Amino acid sequence: MFRVLLCLSSFPEHLKEKLEEYMARFSKVRIVRTRKREGLIRTRLLGASMARGEVLTFLDSHCEVNVNWLPPLLDQIALNHKTIVCPMIDVIDHNHFGYEAQAGDAMRGAFDWEMYYKRIPIPPELQRADPSDPFE
Incomplete structure (x- = not known):
């Protein structure tokens, strides 16, 4: 690598x-x-x-990775080389630097017409029993 x-x-x-x-x-x-x-x-x-x-x-300059962050992503790519993976991104609290899970269920990232980044829910018909499974 x-x-x-x-x-x-x-x-x-x-x-x-x-x-x-x-x-x-x-x-x-x-x-x-x-x-x-x-x-x-x-x-x-x-x-x-x-x-x-x-x-x-x-990875952008503001990203911080932790132990074993990459293997689950590579696993999905190994199963299907056309898969694009994106981890759930935790928030690091600026007061105490502790990790906090992203609020809500798995979501997709998208830009609106004004180029604002938004998290949008995955439609029910695309959701999987295991939220870590890939979706279309």
Whole structure:
């Protein structure tokens, strides 16, 4: 499994040579720099085009993963390579940094016409007995 860290070359000093030196310790990480700001989607597409693994995982800078977060997701992909997985994302309380489960049942993420991200319920006809099972 290789990881690609994408950086913009006009970032502050600590994200230039210092970052290159620090990341050199990790043989499975490559730093790829763009010549100009490309935006989230173009940058992810660039990373995907350079990836060498069989499965791509995108994590934003605000995401924090915990022990064994990936195996259940990979399990679903192993069962059907056309599956796209997304974990239930817990909330980290800003007062005490404790984990709190996402409110409600499993939901889908979607953008409305004003590009606001919303969580929308899974229609009853698509729900499974096990909420961790994939759905259309």
